[in-house]
Each structure stands twice: as structure tokens, then as C-alpha cells.
Amino acid sequence: MFTRYLLTTALGCGWLVLSAQSLAQAEPWADISVPAQNYHSPLSQYHGWKPQAPGDWRQANDEVGRIGGWQAYAAEVWEASQSQSEDAAAPAPHPGHQHHAH
Numbered sequence: 149m150f151t152r153y154l155l156t157t158a159l160g161c162g163w164l165v166l167s168a169q170s171l172a173q174a175e176p177w178a179d180i181s182v183p184a185q186n187y188h189s190p191l192s193q194y195h196g197w198k199p200q201a202p203g204d205w206r207q208a209n210d211e212v213g214r215i216g217g218w219q220a221y222a223a224e225v226w227e228a229s230q231s232q233s234e235d236a237a238a239p240a241p242h243p244g245h246q247h248h249a250h
Contacts, residue, residue, distance in 0.1 A: 216223075 212218075
């Protein structure tokens, strides 16, 4: 039983070696040219966070008051949401049902 296993294994390995040798001699990829790869990491321009000195809070409050306070920020968000909802409200044409003549 063990001899049969060894013989089967040896024949199988011999077949693999012969197949590998025939593939190595053929070299089907010898005529293929591969373009040069030019990789740039997206993190190459990354700069880590650097702490900033705290600013004058009175000046920051005055700036927010000049802009219009929290209501100005709320208006920006509301206007953006309105333009998005108008875009979403317009139904897209569905070409599958235009053939009906009701």
C-alpha cells in the first residue's frame, strides 16, 4: 500500500516537473511588453495636524455677529437642503413606460 502511494506520488511529481519544463521553454509571455508603472501615494502630500494657538474669542464672536450669527449658518444649510430637495423632487423620465398612449 505504501509502495503504491510512493509510486503514485513520484509519477505525479515527475509529470509536474516535465510540465513546468515545457512551459519554461515556451515562454508565451516573452513578446509581451508591460508599460512602466508610475505610482504616487495619495498620502505623499499629507501633512499631519499641527496645533494652532487659540484666537481671541471676543474677535471670533464679533465675526460671527457680523456674518449674521447662528441664523446665517442655519440659512446656508437650509438653502443647500432646498436645492437638493428640488433636484430630487423632479421625477426622472422612465423610458420603459413612454410607449403607452392613454
